[in-house]
Amino acid sequence: MASGFYALVESIVRKGSLIVTRASGEKLTFGDGSGTPVAVRFTDDDAEKLIATDPTLKLGEMYMEGRFLVEEGNIYDFLSLVKSNTVNEVFSKAMALKLLWRIGLSQLASRVPINRNRYNVSHHYDLSAKLFDLFLDEDWQYSCAYFNPPGIGLAEAQLAKKRHIAAKLLLEPGQRVLEIGSGWGGMGLYLAESSGVDVTGITLSDEQLKVSRDRAAKRGLSDRVRFELQDYRYLPKNSYDRIVSVGMFEHVGRPHYDGFFRKVSDVLHQDGVMVLHAIGRPKPSFMNNPFIEKYIFPGGYIPAVGEVLPSIEKAGLLVKDVEILPMHYAHTLRAWRERFVARKAEAVALYDERFFRMWEFYLAASEMAFRWDELFIFQIQIARQQFAVPDNRNYIQEREAKLKEFEAIRPPLEKVTF
Template sequence: MTLSLHRLLSKIIRNGTLIVRGSCGETYYGSGGGRTVAIRFTDEAAEKALVSDPQLQLGELYMDGRIIVEQGDIYEFLALIKDNTLKEGLTFQILMRSLGRIIASQFRNRVPINHNRRNVAHHYDLDERLFALFLDEDWQYSCAYFNPPGISLDEAQIAKKRHIVAKLLAEPGHKALEIGSGWGGMAMYLAESSGVDVTGITLSTEQLKISKERAARRGLAGSVRFELQDYYHLPADQRYDRIVSVGMFEHVGRLNYRKFFNKVTDVLSDDGVMVLHSIGQPYPAVYNNPWMDKYIFPGGYIPSLSEVLPAIEKAGLLVSDIEILPMHYAYTLRHWRERFMANRDKAIALYDERFARMWEFYLAASEMAFTHEAFHIFQIQIVKKRTAVPDNRDYIYEREAELYAFEQGRMPLEQIAG
């Protein structure tokens, strides 16, 4: 093992046990209690690369098969690192790379270029059969709602839709807009459960195609439509009684929050209600995780509430309700990761081994963010008039009971990918 890697791991791993196997044999780090993880480096150059830039290289080396987890799994390895205090292990080289990323991030924030469609295509236009390997039957690619605890992923995703639609207070005759409509599940649930006319917009051509096919199969073409549309170009003279956005706001970018909510002000009716469901982090980030930005969500940014709320206020909108879901995405990601690993051979057949390892690292790292870094889900209910919603939350639970009754007689969902 290189001396620089030995020094770094000696400073970082204090709690738990990390066994590192390399060209020079086996080395133990940590107290001997807690998690026990064993990794192996396939070459000395991989050891040097990890020390030079761990934020990027850890994921890349795992993708390339140059770091192999031999005891435990990649989630356990990432969690072991987060169980310890990383600050003590920072080297001058790591600090300089971090400083460079801060400068680059600030530059991009001040010279914004709209790459929304390209960024969306990078992730969401992948082969639809990939997502069928791990998502629920309705292809909900956002945090589920595990209420009551212990329910299945499919049940939790239905509970998520039920909870959000209850907050919308949608009624027959309303016109609704979904910003970031995914594969159409939320729009169809809203239309069928509440009798509203729904327009869903997306920047993914693959999701658009599947959404239209699904709506047609369910006989909803007259009440649910999907369009390839950027929210920013929505016509200001078109008003909606209800607006919902689930798992899309993470792609808006912090420089565009004012634009986003100004557009909401333009298109939300005076008595309208919006529900925004997004991943949140406990404080603003100085730059994105470089591996996630390069391989998974280019241009994405996880907001903090302190960044979002001022933009809502400056757009002339009112916050009528905020709910924090601290651990529900951790549970969701665990289900996704277990399902993906059970179908890993199919992912390799669709792409290759390197892609499968990339996806495994992505799901594990995302789960770890919720179990160890205080990431969470926030749901913000937004109105123009405070009288648009009741002054207590009882209506949410009453409406959820009505929606649950509707679900018992709803047409079964079909598997999208055959």
């Protein structure tokens, strides 16, 4: 099996320089010797065999367990080297069987009428708040930043993301705003302070709820920025002028898109506007990445835009604008990974070495997916009637300019406490 693994590597890595040290100490080289070398080492023979049969899951697991080590470069460099060589997917018989088995399980799970939203959210977002403090910006934005203009830092790019979304929402003072998936409160606080709106944010994470409410109280906004532990499916019949959802739709699940947008239609005012910000892929997928599904985001699904639009239309809603942000999440993930790795000792002290490696692999693999697998961010602007949004996009830049004036005088953000 191990020899089969190296035959597989040889068939993939044609360009670049990969040096593999086997558990026996034998060194093997792959590629044409170009570029910066990446050197990896196995600590035991079984790790080679496991990766050979199921690389999409076992590579991450072997890295987590310290049985697959990167000795020159880092795990992102290794993943990028392999992916940059992969024009067509290469499968062994064992890999093909494992893939078919996973597709079958995924399709079965998608048809079982059980919604585990609360469990799935808690699995990831109810980790220690100290973990997220290691790599997020000062406003704890755990979604794609907007690097416009190019080359700005993470905090400035996250602010640009909030500004861009706020401009598309066409906010006016006194309006009622619903945020579906309110995170640690940063977006809701920004909208309330910048535009004089009343915000209700909903989350399924106890940890996020506590942090968000604490932040609103410290800024004296508890009277018009409320955060609730609430599943969107059970929102009471109400009327919101604006709805925003950032980085939450990936957790809805493909079978539930119709219900999600029916609920949006139920609670959005006749003249209302929604902005949906989510990760997208270039075409539908039959299954989730098994490592991400098992360890990071159980139950998630990244949609193609074409899978989302029909559900919007079925709900009687209008798509007013679609914007694709192709590489911004790759830049965001790189910034997160660099900040996380720089504070490795704190992460290990908080959990352990295995957990650190798991998150490092997750951040690296996610960045690789945006750079090489053509994942992107889409922002869909939605309305219930034709004239809710201007007939040109000039208003976005004009509103962003006014929001920058607010940002220049906004009181500094307090340090998040936990």
